Amino acid sequence: FVFDKDETVKVTGGCEPSFTYDGKYMYWVQGPKDFRIWDIEKNTEHQLLGTPDYENWNYTYFPRISRDGRWIAYGASPNQHDHNTSDYEIFIQELKDFQPVGKPIRITNDPKTDRWGDMFVYYDETPPTMPLNVKAEHDGQGVKLSWEPAQDPESDILCYNIYKSIKSGNYQLITKVESTNYSDHTTDARTKYQYVVTAVNSAELESPKSKPVAITTRDTKPNSPTNLRVTVRNNQAYIKWEQNPELDIKGYNIYRSNDPDGKYKKINAKTITEPDYVDSSVEIEKTYYYYVTAVDKSGQESEQSNIFAKKIMERAKEGxxxxxxxxxxxxxxxxxxxxxxxxxxxxxxxxxxxxxxxxxxxxxxxxxxxxxxxxxxxxxxxxxxxxxxxxxxxxxxxxxxxxxxxxxxxxxxxxxxxxxxxxxxxxxxxxxxxxxxxxxxxxxxxxxxxxxxxxxxxxxxxxxxxxxxxxxxxxxxxxxxxxxxxxxxxxxxxxxxxxxxxxxxxxxxxxxxxxxxxxxxxxxxxxxxxxxxxxx
Structure with a gap:
C-alpha cells in the first residue's frame, strides 16, 4: 500500500518496494520472476525486468536502482525462494527510460548467499576543462560556432552551454548542444556579437567559460521559411509554416499557382507578420500549389520554401x-x-x-x-x-x-x-x-x-x-x-x-x-x- 496524507493512492501485491532517488517512481518484486515499476505522476506501471534466464539464474529478488536511473542491480538464484540456503549471485543491468538494455552481467561468483545488491554513484567534484579554440564564422546572416571537445577524465561530457552577448560581459545562455558546433540564426544584421562556450559533465558540473570570440554579422537575405503545410477547413486553405529565427524579419509573402510548373502569383496584399494565413479565394475540386518567402527590414526576400500541393475538397460535416x-x-x-x-x-x-x-x-x-x-x-x-x-x-x-x-x-x-x-x-x-x-x-x-x-x-x-x-x-x-x-x-x-x-x-x-x-x-x-x- 502507498499512502499520501492518509489516502491510499496505490495498492499492489509483491514485496521489497523502493522509490527511485528522485521520488518519481516506485518499484517492487511482483513475483519470483518479475519486477514492476510505477510512474507516480502518470499513474502507469510496466514490467521493469522479467525472467533473465541467464545461466539458469532465473529467480530474481532485491532490486536496487542507481541514483541516476542508469543501472539496476539484483540478486538471482536457480533455487527459488530460500534466502538462507540458495546461492544468490548479484547481477547488474543497464537501464534506459527504465527499460532493460542488453544482457544482465553477473558481478559475483560466490557459493555463499550474496543476496543484497546495492547501487551508488561516485560523486565527481571536478568540472571538465573549458572548450578550447572556439571559432566564429559567418553563416548567411547568422553565426556558425565550432570548438574542440572538452576533457574530463572522471565523467562523460553531457553537453555544451552556449552564451551570447551584445554588450561585453552580459552573457545570456541561448542553447545547449551535444555536438561541438552550432549555428545561431537568432541574429540581427550588421551587429557585433560575442560568444563563450562551457562544457557540462554527467555530474552536472560546468567548466569555466571559454575565451570569448567576437563577430559582426552580415546583412544577407533571410533563410527560406521551412515546414510549409496546408489544411482545408470550411472550404478554405489554412497555411502554416515555421517562423524564421532572424531578428530583422519584417514578414512573409505567399505565392500560389494552379500548376506546379506554372507561374506563381503573390496572393497577400500586405506583408504577413505571423507564420499563418487563410486563403479564402479557392474553388472546390481544384488543386493549388503554395510556397512562402521571408522578407527582412531591408526589403531583401528569401528563396522560396518547400512547395505544398492541396486539393480543395468538401468533407462530410453533419454529425x-x-x-x-x-x-x-x-x-x-x-x-x-x-x-x-x-x-x-x-x-x-x-x-x-x-x-x-x-x-x-x-x-x-x-x-x-x-x-x-x-x-x-x-x-x-x-x-x-x-x-x-x-x-x-x-x-x-x-x-x-x-x-x-x-x-x-x-x-x-x-x-x-x-x-x-x-x-x-x-x-x-x-x-x-x-x-x-x-x-x-x-x-x-x-x-x-x-x-x-x-x-x-x-x-x-x-x-x-x-x-x-x-x-x-x-x-x-x-x-x-x-x-x-x-x-x-x-x-x-x-x-x-x-x-x-x-x-x-x-x-x-x-x-x-x-x-x-x-x-x-x-x-x-x-x-x-x-x-x-x-x-x-
Missing part, C-alpha cells in the same frame, strides 16, 4: 463531434478543429516519443507514449448516446506490421478490459471493438478486416455502427461487416479519448497519424468515399 488534423507542427497540444463547442483538445503525455512530421500534416509516434483528451468528454459521450450511431475516421501509416494487442490507434477506454470503443491494429489488419448493451465491457466480439489490408504507407479507415451492424471501410471500400449485434450506448462511461495507446500505457501503437474524426452518426458509403477522395 462531426471532434476533428484532429495534426497541423500544429510543434508543441504538445493537438487542437479540436471540429468547430463544435466545447472543443476537446488533446495532450501528448511524453513529447520525446512523438515527432511532428516536416512538410506534411502529421505526427509520428515512435515510442511508448499516448495522446489523451483534456477536460470533459461529455460532448462526445452524450451526443453518441442520443443518436445510437457513430463513425470513427482515421488517416494513418503504421510503422510496423507486427503490432498486436490490438495496438490502440484510437480508443475511448480506461484499461485493456473496459472501453466504449477501440480502433486498433493486429499485425496487418484492423480490429474494431464497440461496447453496447448487447456486448461485454471490452466491446467483444470485435470486427476484424482479416484481409491483410495494412501496408507501411498512408491508408484511410472508417469504422461505423448504425445501431445494428458494425462496418469497416478501407480507402473508401467496405471490407468487413458484423452480424447483427444491436444494442445501444446507454452503458457507456465517461472514458477519455486516447490515441496511440491504452490509458494504462501497455497497448502502444507506433506510426504516423494524419487525421482523426469522430461523428455521432453512421457515415454512408458516398460520404466515406468523398472523405477518402479529399485526401490527406
Amino acid at each position: 462531426l463531434l471532434a476533428l484532429y488534423l495534426f497541423d500544429e507542427g510543434k508543441g504538445n497540444i493537438i487542437t479540436d478543429d471540429s468547430g463544435v463547442e466545447p472543443p476537446i483538445h488533446l495532450r501528448i503525455t511524453d513529447p520525446t516519443k512523438i515527432f511532428w512530421a516536416k512538410d506534411e500534416n502529421a505526427i509520428e509516434i515512435i515510442g511508448n507514449s499516448m495522446i489523451v483528451s483534456e477536460g470533459n468528454i461529455e460532448k462526445i459521450i452524450n451526443s453518441i448516446k442520443g443518436r445510437k450511431e457513430l463513425s470513427i475516421e482515421v488517416w494513418l501509416s503504421p510503422s510496423s506490421l507486427n503490432q498486436t494487442g490490438p495496438a490502440r490507434i484510437v480508443s475511448m477506454s480506461t484499461d485493456p478490459l473496459q472501453r466504449n470503443f477501440t480502433l486498433g491494429q493486429i499485425n496487418d489488419d484492423i480490429a474494431f471493438r464497440l461496447r453496447t448493451t448487447k456486448t461485454d465491457q471490452n466491446g467483444l466480439p470485435e470486427l476484424n478486416t482479416q484481409k491483410h489490408i495494412l501496408k507501411q504507407s498512408p491508408i484511410h479507415l472508417v469504422a461505423t455502427y448504425d445501431g445494428n451492424i458494425k462496418r469497416l471501410y478501407v480507402n473508401g471500400d467496405l471490407y468487413s461487416e458484423s452480424q447483427q449485434i444491436t444494442g445501444d450506448f446507454s452503458n457507456w462511461n465517461n472514458y477519455p479519448l486516447v490515441i496511440g495507446n491504452e490509458l494504462t500505457g501497455d497497448r502502444p501503437w507506433l506510426g504516423k497519424l494524419y487525421l482523426v474524426g469522430i461523428y455521432n452518426r453512421q457515415l454512408n458509403p458516398e460520404e466515406i468515399l468523398k472523405n477518402y477522395k479529399a485526401g490527406l
Whole structure:
C-alpha cells in the first residue's frame, strides 16, 4: 500500500518496494520472476525486468536502482525462494527510460548467499576543462560556432552551454548542444556579437567559460521559411509554416499557382507578420500549389520554401463531434478543429516519443507514449448516446506490421478490459471493438478486416455502427461487416479519448497519424468515399 496524507493512492501485491532517488517512481518484486515499476505522476506501471534466464539464474529478488536511473542491480538464484540456503549471485543491468538494455552481467561468483545488491554513484567534484579554440564564422546572416571537445577524465561530457552577448560581459545562455558546433540564426544584421562556450559533465558540473570570440554579422537575405503545410477547413486553405529565427524579419509573402510548373502569383496584399494565413479565394475540386518567402527590414526576400500541393475538397460535416488534423507542427497540444463547442483538445503525455512530421500534416509516434483528451468528454459521450450511431475516421501509416494487442490507434477506454470503443491494429489488419448493451465491457466480439489490408504507407479507415451492424471501410471500400449485434450506448462511461495507446500505457501503437474524426452518426458509403477522395 502507498499512502499520501492518509489516502491510499496505490495498492499492489509483491514485496521489497523502493522509490527511485528522485521520488518519481516506485518499484517492487511482483513475483519470483518479475519486477514492476510505477510512474507516480502518470499513474502507469510496466514490467521493469522479467525472467533473465541467464545461466539458469532465473529467480530474481532485491532490486536496487542507481541514483541516476542508469543501472539496476539484483540478486538471482536457480533455487527459488530460500534466502538462507540458495546461492544468490548479484547481477547488474543497464537501464534506459527504465527499460532493460542488453544482457544482465553477473558481478559475483560466490557459493555463499550474496543476496543484497546495492547501487551508488561516485560523486565527481571536478568540472571538465573549458572548450578550447572556439571559432566564429559567418553563416548567411547568422553565426556558425565550432570548438574542440572538452576533457574530463572522471565523467562523460553531457553537453555544451552556449552564451551570447551584445554588450561585453552580459552573457545570456541561448542553447545547449551535444555536438561541438552550432549555428545561431537568432541574429540581427550588421551587429557585433560575442560568444563563450562551457562544457557540462554527467555530474552536472560546468567548466569555466571559454575565451570569448567576437563577430559582426552580415546583412544577407533571410533563410527560406521551412515546414510549409496546408489544411482545408470550411472550404478554405489554412497555411502554416515555421517562423524564421532572424531578428530583422519584417514578414512573409505567399505565392500560389494552379500548376506546379506554372507561374506563381503573390496572393497577400500586405506583408504577413505571423507564420499563418487563410486563403479564402479557392474553388472546390481544384488543386493549388503554395510556397512562402521571408522578407527582412531591408526589403531583401528569401528563396522560396518547400512547395505544398492541396486539393480543395468538401468533407462530410453533419454529425462531426471532434476533428484532429495534426497541423500544429510543434508543441504538445493537438487542437479540436471540429468547430463544435466545447472543443476537446488533446495532450501528448511524453513529447520525446512523438515527432511532428516536416512538410506534411502529421505526427509520428515512435515510442511508448499516448495522446489523451483534456477536460470533459461529455460532448462526445452524450451526443453518441442520443443518436445510437457513430463513425470513427482515421488517416494513418503504421510503422510496423507486427503490432498486436490490438495496438490502440484510437480508443475511448480506461484499461485493456473496459472501453466504449477501440480502433486498433493486429499485425496487418484492423480490429474494431464497440461496447453496447448487447456486448461485454471490452466491446467483444470485435470486427476484424482479416484481409491483410495494412501496408507501411498512408491508408484511410472508417469504422461505423448504425445501431445494428458494425462496418469497416478501407480507402473508401467496405471490407468487413458484423452480424447483427444491436444494442445501444446507454452503458457507456465517461472514458477519455486516447490515441496511440491504452490509458494504462501497455497497448502502444507506433506510426504516423494524419487525421482523426469522430461523428455521432453512421457515415454512408458516398460520404466515406468523398472523405477518402479529399485526401490527406
